[in-house]
Amino acid sequence: MDSMDLEVLKTCARWQQQGKACLLVTVVTTWGSSPRPVGSMLVLNAHGQVAGSVSGGCIEDDLIARVQQQGIVQSVPERVTYGVSAEEAHRFGLPCGGTIQLVLEPVGPRSQIAELLTALAAGQLTRRSLNLRTGAVHLSAAQPSGQLTLSNDVLDTIHGPRWRLLIIGAGPLSRFLASIATGLDYQVTVCDPREEYRSEWTLPSVPVVHAMPDDLVLEMQLDTRSAVVALSHDPKLDDLALMEALKSPAFYVGAIGSRINNQRRRERLKEFDLNEQQLARLHGPIGLYIGSKTPPEIAISILAQMTAIKNGVDLPEQTSVALAKESAQIGMSGAECALKSA
CATH class of the missing domain: 3.40.50.720 (NAD(P)-binding Rossmann-like Domain)
Structure with a gap:
């Protein structure tokens, strides 16, 4: 049994190998109550297939609908915020006025998903640094105490069992x-x-x-x-x-x-x-x-x-x-x- 994050990454790599365009979605910020914590991930492809979770299901449904209607058109990562208004928070199942911000990353050769999985298979705790302006990724060793950070247009996420x-x-x-x-x-x-x-x-x-x-x-x-x-x-x-x-x-x-x-x-x-x-x-x-x-x-x-x-x-x-x-x-x-x- 893999952890949910590892399942997301393996699914992402498999879809890449199959030539399916896909988006890697990461929870980067939450305010108030939110169904899933910072760092939660999902991946979805242009056919609306999903692995992982970033909410109780309503946000996933909205992301699937967007992809099915528009396709995966991003060339660089995009920030998306849900739950700004009380009506939207209720619609997406965010209690007590909760708000959640996501990064939607179009997966490509620069994403280094296969390289990340190789490092994780070797037992290496790994930091994945995503440049939000270009979509380029850099992998490096991480510490167990490391946390997700978002600063200067770089999203750092920590992968591997801590x-x-x-x-x-x-x-x-x-x-x-x-x-x-x-x-x-x-x-x-x-x-x-x-x-x-x-x-x-x-x-x-x-x-x-x-x-x-x-x-x-x-x-x-x-x-x-x-x-x-x-x-x-x-x-x-x-x-x-x-x-x-x-x-x-x-x-x-x-x-x-x-x-x-x-x-x-x-x-x-x-x-x-x-x-x-x-x-x-x-x-x-x-x-x-x-x-x-x-x-x-x-x-x-x-x-x-x-x-x-x-x-x-x-x-x-x-x-x-x-x-x-x-x-x-x-x-x-x-x-x-x-x-x-x-």
């Missing part, structure tokens, strides 16, 4: 977690030194590294845009890696397991001289409580918790798996007592 996820263990749950995380624009690495698990891995877009997890944690030099999830169920693999991850600036560190197993894990980690503050960073049982039972459901639960923390959302304590299950158990015990006393 978040990293290390998954320890190559079991079925890891496969679903890796697949969905890739769609969320994470650069995913799976680590498992066990040959029997690596040989059954069926996700070619995500590499499985044959290394000890704690060595890989140190090698990756985790930063505030990194997450580590331990899913091997093997303390020999998980514990040392978790110890190193909890000492790092990683924004999320979690481990699979029951409440009892996670309590035992915390007791073991105390022996590695982790302090209470570091131990408190460990999410386990992992994920948000959504009643998940199957690997796909558990993967969604884990990524929901990761996403909330990444986005700075202060989750209520009741959403944790441990507290929710404890509350449910207390509720069942209370019901049993009521039945006995009836």
Whole structure:
């Protein structure tokens, strides 16, 4: 599963190869409420086919209608603003007087879409600088903290995963977690030194590294845009890696397991001289409580918790798996007592 931005770029390249004229559309500025954030992209061709999204659908419909009526006539990028008036904002589904500005770029040889995809396939985080006066593009290395900027008639956009996820263990749950995380624009690495698990891995877009997890944690030099999830169920693999991850600036560190197993894990980690503050960073049982039972459901639960923390959302304590299950158990015990006393 590709991220939406990568899907847009791949579709753009494919249409170029097929000789179809197309427009690459990027959200560059928003005011008030808007359906899609700055940096969102879509590509549409002269036949009205679309990949990606810049709104809830109404702006896409207007762009398609324009292209079908007029064709793709631009020779250089064009800025277009939607939602200036209250009537237009309502028409295009922009709530609370929201306004959105787009750059419409006619795609051609100077767009360097194929070159950008080559860089992304090599794992390079890339800045794409578009000259709005000429349509010329320059590619360069980018930093994870880079953001879209629009100044002096140059639009700079950042492409490539800016978040990293290390998954320890190559079991079925890891496969679903890796697949969905890739769609969320994470650069995913799976680590498992066990040959029997690596040989059954069926996700070619995500590499499985044959290394000890704690060595890989140190090698990756985790930063505030990194997450580590331990899913091997093997303390020999998980514990040392978790110890190193909890000492790092990683924004999320979690481990699979029951409440009892996670309590035992915390007791073991105390022996590695982790302090209470570091131990408190460990999410386990992992994920948000959504009643998940199957690997796909558990993967969604884990990524929901990761996403909330990444986005700075202060989750209520009741959403944790441990507290929710404890509350449910207390509720069942209370019901049993009521039945006995009836």
